[in-house]
Amino acid sequence: MKILFLCSSLLVAQDFDLVLRGGRVIDPRNRRDGRFDVAVKAGKIAAVEPSIDAARARKAVDVTGLIITPGMIDLHVHVFFTAGNPGAWAGDNSVQPDAFSFRTGVTTMVDAGSSGWRNFETFRTTVIDRARTRVLALINIAGFGMISDATEQDDFNPDAIAKLAEKHKDVVVGIKSAHYQKPDWESVDLAVEAGKKTGLPVMVDFGFFLPQRPYYKLVTEHLRAGDISTHMFRGPVPYVDEKGALYPYLLEARKRGVKFDVGHGGGSFVLRSAAGAIKNGFYPDTISSDLHTGSMNGAFMDLPALMSKLMALGLPLQEAVRAATSTPAEVIKRPDLGTLSVGAPADIAGLRVMNGEFGYWDNNTGRVIGKERLFAELTLKQGQIVWDWNGRAGVDYRTLGPTYGIRPGIDQILPPPAKR
Template sequence: MLPVLLLALQAQNFDLVLKGGRVIDPKNNLISVVRDIAIKDGRIAAVHESIADSDARRVVDAKGLIVTPGLIDLHVHVFHTINNPGSWAGDLSIPPDTLSFRTGVTTMVDAGSSGWRNFEQFKTTVIDRSKTRVLALINIAGHGMVHDLTEQGDFNAKRVAELAQRHKDVVVGIKSAHYTKPDWTSVDEAVAAGKIADIPVMVDFGYFLPERPYWKLLLEHLRPGDISTHVYRAPVPWIDDNGKIFSYLKQARDRGVILDMGHGGGSFAFRNAVPAIAQGFYPDTISTDLHDGSMNNTMQDMPNCMAKALAMGMPLEAVIRASTWKPAQVIKREDLGHLSTGAIADIALWRMDDSPAQLVDSHNAAIPAKGRLRCEMTLREGRVAWDASGRMGTDFKKLNGRYGLRKGIDSYIVPPSQ
């Protein structure tokens, strides 16, 4: 078998080979093993213990780096418009390409910034024009997240489901968020839309009111596969008087409800997360709730959220799984989040930074870091989309005055051969 395999490899001419990195690809059960990864026409062409340099147009030395699938951030706000000052469907959102690739993120899931009245605008102005892969949850409320939802009037399960079915390629779920009333209308309408379109619902519970306790959300209103984001938010009951995790959280997990970090500007408390993770109860998915407020506060970005999980004792491979393959499964996009041969070549290369640091939650509580991933390089569909340490550059002296213009992800797969 082996000689045939090697012959097949040698017959190919790869665009790029990532050489000697320590690969963590949870879907394929590759956990910190050294592999070469070859890329051809935007896809992963081979993952092998050794691929010859001569087979590749370009080789990147990945020794000492960790190589993972490109991250999937399950909760962001990227409906950046000039409308709606101070709103998530406005200038609280950020243009996706400004923070994605430099943090190893290749797929962002916008969590209901737009609703059924303005999703088409979001699609044409952001989704279709971003180099980052942007997928969306459509808000059950007509205009999405302009402000907190104080009324029921504009929920429309049928319209949301119709839109989701028309744009199956980019719509991966439904969102309910920031509902201020004591009834379940927002959640139940979102679930009704999710049933019609057969896609998951994500709930940002927002206001914790005695009339609608959180445990009822997890055990009675959400379906298996639906997502509760902001799961470590301060008002969520996590730990009983004996220091143990409340049983309703375990029951929720047993019935398949997804518990998502969704750090955000004010929704992450070590007080809840530290004892939960110490008891081996990890988040299903790690996500940022990225917006203008959270990115410049203690959330920062995906690698910082992942560093917090690491610092609390979650193993590195579990952290990578919760940021790649698991979110892909949650949004039913199993073509993403792994490094299988034939898969889309969305890949991130990392250096582990062990310098001393504190990591801080939404309430200014701190714990010591145990390593932070720093993104060295990101590939989006095989193209170099981020190159922090100039690995794709050529020694100044060797160019002998032959100056072409190096362009970004728009226009090349790898620079022309020297």
């Protein structure tokens, strides 16, 4: 009987490479929130169904207790770590993408202007093409990007960016203006001009907040539909009046189609601002890190921690997932990403919700206590398990026999002599 059973199970065609069973799927693009199994084949999502038999896949992984979401897209990171400049956002402060992405549930990173039009191709060959993480890029309107704040004050060239964006359209998803210190709009407006030439969105880090160029004019006049204001919870961004009511210019900007991105960073997040916005239902369109060595070791920590911090201020879990998956994919015009649709790349995150008392802070000494904390436990990139905190893909080692872990045909166990 046993032999018969083995034979028949070998004869069953296996439809899938892998199936994740027993999780709660939250997939905002498909308006799905509930108990579903997710099957993967050839690196793509092959099925999402209430129940998928483990026998239909070469491997089944029990993900009971986890929230299964699309692999997260971090819309604002700094990963040009090969630039080699002391103390620069491009250089020492940038992070090697694979060293941080998968362990935090992130499968796609969008570098936000660390490289400019003069050094983007170096960034491509030394980082983008070598990383396992899917690294996409916003090209800085300033030639040398973020090798120093000084290099971001001039050397703007929309035509050069248009040429690069065409040549590298598989990875270039937008343009960045950042850290501008002068009282005019040149950096922003030329980035928008590059955005018009390329049909790509522009992300603005507003730099110095100066009376000659108030923030409300950025989002109600200078940015276009689809452009992004990052560092939305920076201290000088006005959210609420003295009565706690949301300033109308924010809704006007949102109606125009301007996107608001968190970009937590080192000092670019103030709990007061985030609380005022969320309390009034003005949720972030996208939740991003502004990842660099300072933010990851500071109050930002990682994307699941930032989502949890916003949840502690009242952001619903489903909104946090949306803002880290489907909306960033739409913002960068990559609707194939940030979704668990059948046929999409099998980029998947498994998040645990921990319950208890958790402190969150904001690098500006503010603190808030939350009751939940998200934690990345499992990550798949194009169907491959790239992070498995709980070893869920493994089996009990005692069932694997005496030779597992030895390369067949290469290594041999040579027992030492009984006496030496």
